[in-house]
Amino acid sequence: MTGQLSETTTLTRIQDWVVKYGFIAVTVGLFVYFAITEPAFATSSSLFSMLKFASVTAILGLGVTFTMVVGGLDLSIGATAGLAVQLAAMTMVFYNLTGPTAVVAVLLGGLVVGLLNALLIVVFRIPDLLATLGMMFVIQGAKLIPVDGQSVSSGMVLRDGSVAPGSFTPDFLKIDRGFIGPVPLPVVIMLALVALSWFVLSRTTWGRLMYAVGANPEAARLAGVRVGFYHGLAYVISALLASVGGLILVSRIGQGDVNAGSSSLLEAVAVALVGTSVLGMGKPNAWGTLLGALLVGIVLTGLTMKGMQYYHQDTAKGLVVIVALLFSFTLSRKKLRYTPAT
Amino acid sequence: MTGQLSETTTLTRIQDWVVKYGFIAVTVGLFVYFAITEPAFATSSSLFSMLKFASVTAILGLGVTFTMVVGGLDLSIGATAGLAVQLAAMTMVFYNLTGPTAVVAVLLGGLVVGLLNALLIVVFRIPDLLATLGMMFVIQGAKLIPVDGQSVSSGMVLRDGSVAPGSFTPDFLKIDRGFIGPVPLPVVIMLALVALSWFVLSRTTWGRLMYAVGANPEAARLAGVRVGFYHGLAYVISALLASVGGLILVSRIGQGDVNAGSSSLLEAVAVALVGTSVLGMGKPNAWGTLLGALLVGIVLTGLTMKGMQYYHQDTAKGLVVIVALLFSFTLSRKKLRYTPAT
Amino acid sequence: SQGTTTDPTSASSSSADSGTTTEVTADAPAPFDGPVRIAIVQQSGQGDYFQQYLNGTRQQAAALGVELDVYDAQGDNATQASQLDQAIASGVDGIVVRHGYPDTLCPGVNAAIEKGIPVVIYDVEIQTCAPDAVQTQQSDADMAGLVLDQMLKDIGTDQKVGYVNVAGIAPLDRRDVVWRAALDTNGWQQMFYTGSFTNSTATDTAPMVSSALKSNPDVVAIYAPYDEFTKGTLSALEQNPDIASGIKVYGADISAADIELMTAEGSQWVATGATDPNAIGAAVTRTLFLHMAGELPKGATVDFPPILVTQDFLRQNNIKNMDDLRAAEPALNISDVSGADWIPSVTF
């Protein structure tokens, strides 16, 4: 019995610990560091505003997570969130309808985008990345057509010369500005959606089947799984989540904004990808995505408080991502297998 | 043991034809349409300026193509091109050095980025998408540090209060503004790089081994291929190509520009992905990437001449991508297999 | 047969603010006696300001029956250079170049002029390298100056202040120069300098200002010299009601959305420096027409003055949108700038 037993030496045990908890440790460590050096950082209002800031990224990241679970990647989420902004503003300002109507319109819009993505990918067999990239461009342009490229705001003059009749309703603005107890509403929404996503993905048959589709679609099909359905479902869920993110955005801005959402894409992807490595999971998962969003939020808030130049944001974001990945992939002794396909 | 030949009915023959040439037919068809309806479209100066316009996208797309060949995807090319813009401007304006020195500095910068990407991916085993996404953020921020976030232009005031001594040299500006015979230099560079990339990818053992690494790294490893070397090589080539694209960009802009390059990423990815479907190849290839860039160029130029709103650009771009993909993937009878991995 | 009445439908299919045209009293000179095609080559069309600018351009072109090609670089300078080439190659009769870098545009502008295409520049400092182009600009220095004077009046000297801006964008850099001078002369102490210029500037700027505020709750005023920055700043204030309630915000630009924000209950945006982008778009186009007709020499310069708009002024006059503002402040219309008896001037 000589051989090289993989002795669980202290070293490998430390290594495993780092892989599993390193990411969380970094997050907590940074948090503590900022809390000590910047007294303003750990105040509850500062924390809540940080969480609020992270909420949109986290929610869009959840959408990306779902599509990564089925082995794809939704590049259209940023544009979908932007579409939501546009739809909400139009519903309330142009048509003078209520806040709830705007929410319904936004979710319907998201549903349509999700179904279109699913159609292109499942029925027309266009690889995920390509289909959603195309959709991204289409939505980005198409959403501007009804508003002639202008941001919608109350009091604006319409094509026919009349003044837009409506404005953002107070109940709608509550989506971003409301509270439940001391907790801002978007934070509640984010946590609820993360918990729900986690639940769906790891405790229900739907989630399991989505993971199956992502792991080996052919094997899943031969096990009797309706691969196309679950594959498409993930894109519908993703688009709906993006719409919810858009709702928060538009309620935060308080008017239409033609550019909202588009900058969220790469950040959401980054957060979801980073999330795959949390707890040494090696697969896309909801809590990981949340943690990724929080880590980015902590770093940006903390460094801004420390007075860094605005362009250090990106550097910091990138370094955080890379360091998180070093923990998970470089140190990991088991091969992490997650590969989002086309 | 030749396996069965598929029956070639008229229908399937048409279908195969469409898959193979449909993309080219659409490109040519649109070209002819614009040439007829917009007399200014098909003039040689107009065509050359269109080609010049497409050159940067095509060159960045080539970089993406190389990384897709090895089964990855380089998300840092846009940032790398932006870094090139910054480096060239700094070399000439801050340090008052010559154009050739700037070119060398830019290519060295690209080399460093490529090697860093290769290090993260090959040595530190971080999945391609994640590593290059992280690098993208890092470069985007880091390139702004030496210039305090400002676009470099001649005559600007430096940190120490002195005026920047240098300016863009005429020979450097020739990179974008020069001609060889009637052909603009960037077009020549683009064609040369496409031809070279095609040659390397499909006529040399290096290219073949890169395809092998992308298609089945395990098989390549078992056959003795130094998988890591070729995998890393693709990222180095990609970063160098991005730097060349950046050189053309900065010489076109004629001064530093902090935002240059970043908008090219998704377009370059789209073009390279669309290129995989040209001629029914089903794998990333240099000519396909060129054609993709040309198609996008034709559509955007033609529609602009037809007086469309700016936001229709995106819609048009997206629709072109989707239609091209419908030809290749939906109609294709053979299963296209290309899947860029993590 | 340019009409005299409001004609929103024929003026443009895509107008937000539709203008009124003045009556012409003379026949148009060459080349406007035949079909004319002009192009505008703009650095970016995204955002309200640029959309309104383009709206003014379109309506003014339509009023004279001129066809307009719009080249939009979506913020990409290299693309703008290419598009200038494309516009020249497409054989238009005149070109407006709007925003961008001088070094980027200079060769193209000179090439166009060499080919006999008249060029009007808006807001690019290109005099030295393209002396034959007609220069137009809104005065950013004046705009910043007006607002900062108001700020001085409101808060006095020796105060702690915040600043939201980024470097590297020409008009913002010009405003920055005025800001630095004001810091010095007024003894203001800049506590933070932050901002994020992205595709969704307002949304991305908000969290940064919010964090900066938390570590510097003692600032009394913030200058955010671009309305997207101003919006982001307001949103950040809103998220920190406990520390931010007394802070005054000074901005730039004006649009219907901005008016809504300034007049909203409890709004902290107290003053902005403004021009009407619609009017400027139209005036620049008129300048091109004059230049094309030979009534304005090569190398001429035309300036568009800004005005100061305060929250009090808006509230007192019950101003809800740009139409109201124009009615209350006709100076915004600048319809007399670059006018001629053969040009139906569009006023808004």
Added chain:
Amino acid sequence: MAPDTGDQGAPAVNLTGGPLACELDGITMSFGANEVLKGVTLGLPVGHVTALLGANGAGKSTLIKVLSGVYPEHGGEVRVAGTPVEMESPLAAARHGIQTVHQRIDENIVPGLTVAENLVFEEIVRGEVPTVRSLRKLLPRAREIARTLDLDWSDSVLTRDVFELGIADSQMLLLARALVQRPKVLVLDEPTSTLSAGEVDRLFALIRRLRDDGVAVLYVTHRLSEVAALADDIVVLRDGAISAAQQRPFDMEQAIRSMLGESLATHHDLVEQRGSATAVELRGVQLLKRSDPLDLDLRYGEVTGIVGLIGSGKSELARGVFGADPLRAGTMTLDGKPYAPRHTSQAVGAGVYLVPEDRAAESMLPGWSLTWTSTLPFLRSVASWGLLRRARERATGTAVLEDFGVVATGPGQAVDSLSGGNQQKVVVGRWMHAGPRVLLLDEPFRGVDIGARGDISHRARAQASEGACVVVFSSDVEEIREIADRILVLVEGHIKLDAYTSEVGNDAIVTSMSEVA
């Protein structure tokens, strides 16, 4: 498990006393906590074929990967011609004259490259081909390599994407590629599991020729008939250690005992069962592009074996009945009712299950545990209201594991880290556990050791006697005879013979298999 102390005692390093081409000395290897090789010492004599036997998971493929430089981090020593060498990479092994054809074809074929490029691949890798070379110029060399195994592939086949080759042709390609290198040591890991008789004969002729030229051959197989036909020596690997070694004449009983342990379940003689009620009725079904329509009844209560050469349409038939691919033409009924599954989920819902032939590509979900793999098709039964019940899941996983004696660390182990035979047990087991009406087994014994093969066939027969309709597809007549009550011979999509096993001899089957339609 009691350690095997076979009467051979400590395994001999050198059975023949002749010169050794290559020696393995005290090789150890482990994956994580799993110690797979526990000190293997073995010599490969020049001009001998050494058969390496062992149950699934014994460590054969691992040993081979050590020898071929895939696992450089092993313990112990490798000597080539008496000199210790570092096998630090596959390239190093090739430089020392060791050529290997690994077990998993999909890990060795490079899709996206042409057949020709795959044939010449090793030479491309070693830089023996000039850097700049067009495909056309590779063709002559590719043809030459293909000819080693008498593969007369036309240029149109050679320039095709290798992905379009079937699994058997791919195997032949890999063999040709290794054989043409004129190695000093040739290592073949289950090369015949996807081949049918004709190809096997050609391969064997070539191996014998190489042996006579002085090549040392290490040959891994689960087919004892091949050992008898080809091998000079037998070495048996058990639980990561050599448990026995033999020279001709072989004592197969003894070999099997050392493989599987003394507790080998005695081989059940087949008691023929004849079914009556028709389960699936096929009418006018066309399997291949140009084959005639076929009528066929598959009955409950018996095991139907469908045997045919490669490309005869066995898989097409299995997949058609399962709804994995649409039938080209024809109709089916199940229990007398029209049955036209447009999707596999309908088949599974109706109790029609398929174990597909390509395990890695069609059954394995990377990283999935034994439990998850087992419950995948029947998630609804381990969930209530869409909510997964973990206890129920684990119970199913454990049941599958125990029913088949899967060698695993527990129901939580990832299935793709099991050895091939154990993977197959899991896949077969999950369907059997659910009680199939119709169970289609496509090449169920591919890469499965005799013990497991006995288990699977025993269980399949038990299912049939409980009333299920079991259909086994194979190209191996022996295998089919071992399991089937009724034998059908398929030739080019057409049934050539349909008889009960007891009524038909081997010769008749083989003759009709090779008949031309």
